[in-house]
Amino acid sequence: MTDKYRTVLLFGAPGAGKGTQGKMLGSIPGFHHFSTGDMFRNLDPHSQIGQTFLGYSTKGELVPDELTVELWRKNIEAQHTLGLFRPHHDMLVLDGIPRSAHQTSLMDEHIRVLGIIVLEAADPQQMLTRLRRRAQREGRPDDGKESVIRRRLEVYAAETQPVLDCYPKELVHRIDAIGSPARVLERVLDILAPIQESSFPNALA
Secondary structure (H helix, E strand, C coil): CCCCEEEEEEEECCCCCHHHHHHHHHCCCCEEEEEHHHHHHCCCCCCHHHHHHHHHHCCCCCCCHHHHHHHHHHHHHHHHHCCCCCCCCCEEEEECCCCCHHHHHHHCCCEEEEEEEEEECCCHHHHHHHHHHHHHHCCCHHHHCHHHHHHHHHHHHHHHHHHHCCCCHHHEEEEECCCCHHHHHHHHHHHHHHHHHHHCCCCCC
């Protein structure tokens, strides 16, 4: 690859609807959504890389940064080869990577970050309510406990801020995640549509 992928990073606290927004963006022409969560879930557990991943996940350990980035690189190149991702026409929307300052430095070889969307709740209490309802709906009562929810939000904030600090502040756009998926998508596109138009003028002509 001689050119870096033109990329938008998507961040969101637990319950913010990051996965939903990523999938919706990926259905719009000119955007390509890539989720590292899906990447790991789709690994063949019998393959060498699948076995390596299971070796970490079953112990509750994080997959090393170098392995995560290398796996991402191979996946995105495969999608490019198959024509699923067209770098000269599609803005790459990354969901779940980079997750650390070290991953940020490793990814810098491959991507040029044009913007960062951070989904968050203007009213934290509404986020707590949303997570409780999701826990009940999915049959995970422990995840609905306020102490558990608050801890997950704290961990997310602690992990996310060092990554955001690696980029210029003007690239970071904080979006209110409360509302219908369509309404939140409207807010996201208010930010991303101008970036897409200025970054891919020939593709959109």
